[in-house]
Amino acid sequence: MNSVSAGPELELRIACGAMLYDASRMDQPGSDGFERDHWRQRGVLEEVAGGRGTVAFIHDGDRRWVLRHYRRGGLVARFLDDTYLYTGEARTRAHAEFRLLRRLREWNLPVPVPVAARYQRAGLVYRADLLTEELPTRLTLAQALASGPLEPVTWRAIGRCIAGLHARGVQHADLNAHNLLLGAGGEVYVLDFDRGRIRARGAWEDRVLTRLRRSLDKVTSGVPSGHFGDAEWQWLLDGVAGVNGGDGIGGVSSVSGG
Numbered sequence: 001m002n003s004v005s006a007g008p009e010l011e012l013r014i015a016c017g018a019m020l021y022d023a024s025r026m027d028q029p030g031s032d033g034f035e036r037d038h039w040r041q042r043g044v045l046e047e048v049a050g051g052r053g054t055v056a057f058i059h060d061g062d063r064r065w066v067l068r069h070y071r072r073g074g075l076v077a078r079f080l081d082d083t084y085l086y087t088g089e090a091r092t093r094a095h096a097e098f099r100l101l102r103r104l105r106e107w108n109l110p111v112p113v114p115v116a117a118r119y120q121r122a123g124l125v126y127r128a129d130l131l132t133e134e135l136p137t138r139l140t141l142a143q144a145l146a147s148g149p150l151e152p153v154t155w156r157a158i159g160r161c162i163a164g165l166h167a168r169g170v171q172h173a174d175l176n177a178h179n180l181l182l183g184a185g186g187e188v189y190v191l192d193f194d195r196g197r198i199r200a201r202g203a204w205e206d207r208v209l210t211r212l213r214r215s216l217d218k219v220t221s222g223v224p225s226g227h228f229g230d231a232e233w234q235w236l237l238d239g240v241a242g243v244n245g246g247d248g249i250g251g252v253s254s255v256s257g258g
Contacts, residue, residue, distance in 0.1 A: 006102055006105060007022045008024070009022065009023075009102065012030075014118065014120070015031070016120045016122065017118065017120040017121050017126065018089060018118070019118040019119075020094075020095055020116065020117045021115065021116035021117075022102075022113075022116065025116075025133070026116050026131075033131060034129040036056055039056070039058050039060070042060065044058055044060040055067075055068060056068075064133060065115055065132065066131070066132050066133070067129065067131055068130045068131075068132075069129050070082060070127070070128045070130070070194065072084075082127050084125060084127075085125060086121050086124055086125060086126045093119075093194055093195070094118055094119050095119065097117065097130055098114045100193050100197070101113070101114040101132070101193060102114055103198070104193070109164060109168065109190075110164075110189045110190060111189065112132035112133060112134075112135055113133040114130070114131075114132050114133075115131040115132055116130075116131040135189050136183055136189075137181050137183045137184065137187070138181065139181060140177065140180065141177045141182060141216075142176075142215075142219040145177065145219060146219070149227045149228075150232070153186070154182065156235055156239035158188050158236050159235070159236040159237060159242070160188075160239040161180075161188035161239075162190075162212075162236075163239065163241075163242070165190065166205050166208075168198070170196065170197075171198070171199055171204055172190065172192075172193065173194065173196050174195075175208050175212045176211065177219045178219075179191040179192040209240070
C-alpha cells in the first residue's frame with residue numbers, strides 16, 4: 001500500500017466537546033462535516049446499510065470520505081444506543097481511533113486514512129463520529145464469499161495482512177469477515193479499529209484469529225459448500241506464518257475450525 005503522508009494533527013473546541021482533524025485533509029474544520037444533513041443537502045451523500053446502522057459515503061469534489069457515527073452492538077444497544085461513559089477526552093472512541101489510525105498509516109499499514117474525529121459530551125456520557133478517506137474498494141470478504149470461492153493466493157494475502165498488523169502489535173478488537181476488504185489487484189484492507197490498541201505480542205493473536213474463524217463460519221453457513229472450510233483456513237494461516245517467518249508467533253497453528 002502506498003504511503004500517505006499525514007498533515008499536522010490539530011484540535012478545535014466545539015459546543016460540548018472537541019474535534020481532532022488532519023489539517024492537510026480538512027481545510028475548513030467544523031461540526032458541519034459530521035452532520036449527514038449538511039452533506040445530504042449538498043447532494044453528495046450516499047448512505048449504505050451495514051453493521052450497526054448505516055455508513056455514509058461523501059463524494060464532494062476531490063473528497064471521498066466515509067462518515068461513521070459510533071453505535072453500540074449487542075443487547076446493550078437497546079438501552080444506550082450511541083452513548084458512552086465519558087472518562088476523559090483522549091479515551092473517547094473517536095479520538096482514540098483517529099490517533100491509532102494515524103499511527104498505523106505512519107507504518108504504511110492497509111487501513112483507512114483518518115480525516116477528523118469528534119465527540120460531544122452531555123453530562124456523564126458522550127456521542128462520537130469519525131471521518132476517514134474512502135478506501136479503493138467496498139468489497140468485503142463476506143460479500144466475496146457469498147459470490148464464490150476464493151483462490152489460495154487471496155487467502156494467503158489475507159493472512160499476510162493480519163500478520164502485518166500483529167507484527168506491529170496491533171490488536172483489532174473485532175476482526176471479522178465484514179471489516180476485511182478485498183481490492184481488484186489482490187490488495188487486502190482492514191476497517192473499524194474502534195477499541196483497537198497497540199500492545200506486546202502474545203496469546204491475544206490467537207484470539208483475534210479465532211474470532212475471525214467464527215465469523216467466516218457464520219457468513220458461509222448458508223452458501224454452497226466449497227466457499228470456505230478447513231483448507232481455506234489453512235491457506236490463511238499459511239499467510240500468517242509466512243510473515244511471521246514460520247516461527248509460530250502467537251500460536252497460529254493451533255487455531256482451527258470446529
